[in-house]
Amino acid sequence: MQDMKASDVAGEYREVTLTYHDGSSRQVLVTENEVPYPEGKLIVSRTDNAGIITHCNQSFVDMSGYSEAELIGQPHHILRHPDMPAAAFGDLWDTVQRSEKWHGYVKNLRKDGNYYWVYATVIPNVRKGEVVGFTSVRRKPSRRRVEESASLYAELLKGEAQ
Amino acid sequence: MSADFTITVSPDFSPDHIAGWYIFNTWLQRKLDVGIHLELYDDFESQRAAIAEDRIDIIYANPFDAAMLVREKGFEAVARPHGKTDEAVIAVSADSAAKGVEDFQPGLRVARTDDPDVNMMGLIMLEPADLHRENIEQQQAGNYVLVAKALLRGEADAGFFLKEAYDDLSRIIREQLRVLITSQIGVIQHCMLAGPRAAELRAPMIAALLAMADDAKGKGVLEAMGLQSWDPLDQEDTEFMIDLMDTLVS
Numbered sequence: 001m002q003d004m005k006a007s008d009v010a011g012e013y014r015e016v017t018l019t020y021h022d023g024s025s026r027q028v029l030v031t032e033n034e035v036p037y038p039e040g041k042l043i044v045s046r047t048d049n050a051g052i053i054t055h056c057n058q059s060f061v062d063m064s065g066y067s068e069a070e071l072i073g074q075p076h077h078i079l080r081h082p083d084m085p086a087a088a089f090g091d092l093w094d095t096v097q098r099s100e101k102w103h104g105y106v107k108n109l110r111k112d113g114n115y116y117w118v119y120a121t122v123i124p125n126v127r128k129g130e131v132v133g134f135t136s137v138r139r140k141p142s143r144r145r146v147e148e149s150a151s152l153y154a155e156l157l158k159g160e161a162q
Numbered sequence: 163m164s165a166d167f168t169i170t171v172s173p174d175f176s177p178d179h180i181a182g183w184y185i186f187n188t189w190l191q192r193k194l195d196v197g198i199h200l201e202l203y204d205d206f207e208s209q210r211a212a213i214a215e216d217r218i219d220i221i222y223a224n225p226f227d228a229a230m231l232v233r234e235k236g237f238e239a240v241a242r243p244h245g246k247t248d249e250a251v252i253a254v255s256a257d258s259a260a261k262g263v264e265d266f267q268p269g270l271r272v273a274r275t276d277d278p279d280v281n282m283m284g285l286i287m288l289e290p291a292d293l294h295r296e297n298i299e300q301q302q303a304g305n306y307v308l309v310a311k312a313l314l315r316g317e318a319d320a321g322f323f324l325k326e327a328y329d330d331l332s333r334i335i336r337e338q339l340r341v342l343i344t345s346q347i348g349v350i351q352h353c354m355l356a357g358p359r360a361a362e363l364r365a366p367m368i369a370a371l372l373a374m375a376d377d378a379k380g381k382g383v384l385e386a387m388g389l390q391s392w393d394p395l396d397q398e399d400t401e402f403m404i405d406l407m408d409t410l411v412s
Contacts, residue, residue, distance in 0.1 A: 037290075038346075039343055040287060040343050040344055040345045040346045040347075041345075041346050041347065042286075042347050042349075042410075044349060044406065046402075057348070057349065058348075059346075101408070101409070119289065121409040121410070122409070123405055123408050123409050125401070125402075125405050127401065135402070135405040135406060135409060136409075137406060137409040137410065139286055139289065140287075140289065140290045141289070141290065142289060142290050142291065142292045143264075143290075144292055145292070
């Protein structure tokens with residue numbers, strides 16, 4: 001995955017190098033601007049078993065800031081925000097590996113360095129008894145739950161940094 | 163022609179289209195050269211009881227029931243209506259103080275029908291206000307006109323509507339209501355499914371439905387049902403819809 005480009009980002013930003021679970025890393029550029037979740041919409045995507053995006057709907061494209069062509073074939077962690085602790089995604093992965101549904105509040109990073117919060121649900125796609133991929137649906141979260149999650153994640157991040 | 167099979171329609175169809183479904187059944191019997199009985203149910207509960215007792219062979223199903231039909235009863239995809247997705251509206255009385263969903267408080271009185279996918283979408287749109295089944299009061303009405311009346315009489319603070327049904331309310335009623343939020347989901351759709359006993363009808367039915375808009379007669383029947391045409395629906399499309407609904411049901 002390519003590093004984020006300063007030319008895509010408006011305003012002030014900080015640079016962070018993210019290292020993903022597969023050992024790859026990427027330089028991301030992060031602003032402090034939140035983009036509100038669009039009213040009444042669902043953000044839908046599907047990945048294969050390796051977490052590579054195979055389908056996404058228009059709301060996913062619009063909120064991510066990338067084009068559909070830039071998203072398909074990329075790992076889902078293209079949206080990973082450095083304020084999200086690895087533990088949150090570890091829990092997600094452990095849960096869906098048990099063929100269970102995962103729910104959680106997630107801060108996502110856009111192509112332009114801005115962020116948006118979602119309430120996400122991920123389920124394994126089971127066909128003929130085999131998991132063939134994952135469907136993820138995000139909806140508008142409540143502010144109270146976003147604020148609770150933001151402080152929890154900040155604590156977890158502190159712990160991970162030590 | 164004696165009825166060899168039974169077809170039913172999700173009970174949330176518009177009352178304006180009851181005649182259309184009878185005309186459709188006559189058209190379908192001629193196309194497939196078999197006897198089919200159209201059985202309509204007043205509510206989802208009685209329809210689900212009939213499905214549980216294997217009394218249904220073909221169904222124009224609410225997406226909420228697709229998982230049960232496909233995974234528990236072995237139904238298979240036939241077709242889906244072109245350009246017709248289910249969207250929900252949350253409306254209030256025109257003089258309500260609420261300017262947005264986030265103004266609602268616990269104890270909210272919600273009027274709704276028994277339409278399962280609309281109620282699911284309505285509840286999802288209340289989540290940003292930290293409202294859920296446990297901290298609101300839901301009142302079930304027999305149809306969407308009665309949901310509107312509950313708002314106008316002040317018996318409910320908010321109403322869940324199928325968008326199409328809201329748009330079909332009379333102008334006089336709509337002028338006394340206000341839409342707070344409309345879903346723009348775009349992927350939740352009713353679908354035609356065939357059960358195991360009607361497996362032999364599936365291929366000819368797919369062919370007949372996909373060609374339905376090509377001749378004047380078929381087009382007239384579609385208009386009477388409030389549909390434009392049918393799109394192909396393969397089993398993977400149906401599985402995707404079921405996965406999607408699964409993520410939404412808490």
